[in-house]
Amino acid sequence: MKNRNHTSRPTHNVYVVEGEGDTAFWTKVGAAWQHADGEGLNLTLTALPLNGRLVIRVPKASDEQPNGKAGR
Template sequence: MPATTGIRPFLSPGTSAACGNTNLENAMPTKPKAKKPSHEAFVVNGEGESAFWTKIGAAWPHDDGKGFNVELIALPTSGRLVIRERKATSD
C-alpha cells in the first residue's frame, strides 16, 4: 500500500467529500410557509399607555403546533420582545 502524500482525490463538480453529492435535486425538500404569519413580533419600550411599540417581524406556527419560526428584520438592543396574534384584517 502506497504512503499517503496528503493529496486529495479529484472531486467532480456537484460533489463534496463531506456528503458525496451537493446537487440541488437531492437536497431535502422544504415546506413553504403559510402565506400570512399567525403572529407579529414587536419590540416594546416603556409601560402602559406611553409604551412605544415597533413591529420588527412575524411568526409562523410549526406543523405540530409546538413552536414557531420567527423572522425578524431587526434585533432589539433594549426593550421587550413581544409576540402577539395578528389582528384580523378585512381583505
C-alpha cells in the same frame, strides 16, 4: 417539522416594546409562523432590538397600520 412556505401569511407579529402601560411604544420587528404541531414558532426578524422586550402576538386588523404604533 414542515418547511415554512414563504408565501404563506405569518400567524403572529413580532414587536419590540419599550416602556410600560399606556405610554409603551410598540415597533413591529418581524413575523412568526406557528409550527404545524402547535408546539413552537419560526421567527423572521427585520431588526434586532438592543432595548425593550420582544412580544409575539396574533395579528389584528389594527396591527396593519403603518404608523409604527399598534393599538394596545
